[in-house]
Amino acid sequence: xxxxxxxxxxxxxxxxxxxxxxxxxxxxxxxxxxxxxxxxxxxxxxxxxxxxxxxxxxxxxxxxxxxxxxxxxxxxxxxxxxxxxxxxxxxxxxxxxxxxxxxxxxxxxxxxxxxxxxxxxxxxxxxxxxxxxxxxxxxxxxxxxxxxxxxxxxxxxxxxxxxxxxxxxxxxxxxxxxxxxxxxxxxxxxxxxxxxxxxxxxxxxxxxxxxxxxxxxxxxxxxxxxxxxxxxxxxxxxxxxxxxxxxxxxxxxxxxxxxxxxxxxxxxxxxxxxxxxxxxxxxxxxxxxxxxxxxxxxxxxxxxxxxxxxxxxxxxxxxxxxxxxxxxxxxxxxxxxxxxxxxxxxxxxxxxxxxxxxxxxxxxxxxxxxxxxxxxxxxxxxxxxxxxxxxxxxxxxxxx
Numbered sequence: 001x002x003x004x005x006x007x008x009x010x011x012x013x014x015x016x017x018x019x020x021x022x023x024x025x026x027x028x029x030x031x032x033x034x035x036x037x038x039x040x041x042x043x044x045x046x047x048x049x050x051x052x053x054x055x056x057x058x059x060x061x062x063x064x065x066x067x068x069x070x071x072x073x074x075x076x077x078x079x080x081x082x083x084x085x086x087x088x089x090x091x092x093x094x095x096x097x098x099x100x101x102x103x104x105x106x107x108x109x110x111x112x113x114x115x116x117x118x119x120x121x122x123x124x125x126x127x128x129x130x131x132x133x134x135x136x137x138x139x140x141x142x143x144x145x146x147x148x149x150x151x152x153x154x155x156x157x158x159x160x161x162x163x164x165x166x167x168x169x170x171x172x173x174x175x176x177x178x179x180x181x182x183x184x185x186x187x188x189x190x191x192x193x194x195x196x197x198x199x200x201x202x203x204x205x206x207x208x209x210x211x212x213x214x215x216x217x218x219x220x221x222x223x224x225x226x227x228x229x230x231x232x233x234x235x236x237x238x239x240x241x242x243x244x245x246x247x248x249x250x251x252x253x254x255x256x257x258x259x260x261x262x263x264x265x266x267x268x269x270x271x272x273x274x275x276x277x278x279x280x281x282x283x284x285x286x287x288x289x290x291x292x293x294x295x296x297x298x299x300x301x302x303x304x305x306x307x308x309x310x311x312x313x314x315x316x317x318x319x320x321x322x323x324x325x326x327x328x329x330x331x332x333x334x335x336x337x338x339x340x341x342x343x344x345x346x347x348x349x350x351x352x353x354x355x356x357x358x359x360x361x362x363x364x365x366x367x368x369x370x371x372x373x374x375x376x377x378x379x380x381x382x383x384x385x386x387x388x389x390x391x392x393x394x395x396x397x398x399x400x
Contacts, residue, residue, distance in 0.1 A: 045207040048164065052176045054209055055166040056103045057146040059202060060085060061173050062111075064095035076167040076202035076215070079147045083128040084241075085111070086234060087201030088216055089119055092126065093376055095247055100128060103174040107131045113244040116237035119376050120287030121187070121229055122216055125237050127244045148203055150231050150238070151210040157181055157189060157230070165193040165215055165226075167202030175199075179226075187291075188227040189213045195226040204228040217299060225302075265361035266318075266343065267396040273312035274298055277323040283335070288375040293322060296379065297386050304390045305399065319344045320389065321360075322382060329369070337378050338367045341385035364388060 062075040075091030098111035112129040161181045179193025204213035213228030312319045324339045342360040349355045364385040370377045
């Protein structure tokens, strides 16, 4: 976001004066001068217009690319300090390059890498780098961005509170929406303010203009079912910044296999129970948790409109069973893993219908290795297989 208009006759002189103050070769070029904002002692709420103006100066559109320069995902982020961008970890986790642009699209900045990562809570802090594209060279030097204040918990978030979300849904930059807190979940704040693809990583703000959460997920089949990660999960990262870690992903390998899909076995299943075998304690402590996989899987099924049940006991119900085994490779920062995703149903012997067994009627398997800092790739593999099941299920059980 550039500054106000400058008379053509003065631009060259002003540009030269500003360039004269830059230090050649500095690690953080003075492309964005950040106006730090501290929490106001005032308890007076701001108007929606005031909150939008402040937030739009901070929010960025994140565009990620793979090693071949191919665009991967869109996301959102916001400044929490000088040259520090907060976002969701899943937005940047597999990217080789990430670019950020403020509201208005110019200039475009390179992301140098991560300063802190919390895979368990899907959060990351990024270091803003140099300008890589700008329509106006003046924008490369003079800019103004606001570091949004974070709520510290002195005034807890409650159900019914008004909230505002800023992001870039489907790439539509600078979208501002209003809603309320509809529920407080274990690891999430449920809100009614809309969240769409491209909004992940954007700020969720209260009526005082303070960030109370980071937008992360939504359920498309539901009405106003949107979720944010509480800002209390972000505060520890702010206190434990490290040197910049490059974005290049850790090498890994996966070998997939799955049984020939018996599509007919999925026809008529009306409800699904999700059952996750408990993971090893060491990977649980690193963020690959049973609860997170359970939540990921249930969100995928709900998005597809597949009803869930806490216990599959009827003949028109099935169990989606997920099992993960991991082992750290000796003297290496690698984990070997195997995982299976199965649909289990109760079937009767043809020769003796009174005898029933709980057996897998659809299954998928994967084995491989991944870096200790890339355990999320196991989570991704599970998501891939759950998506395969969802697609096959919807094919055999079309919505009427």
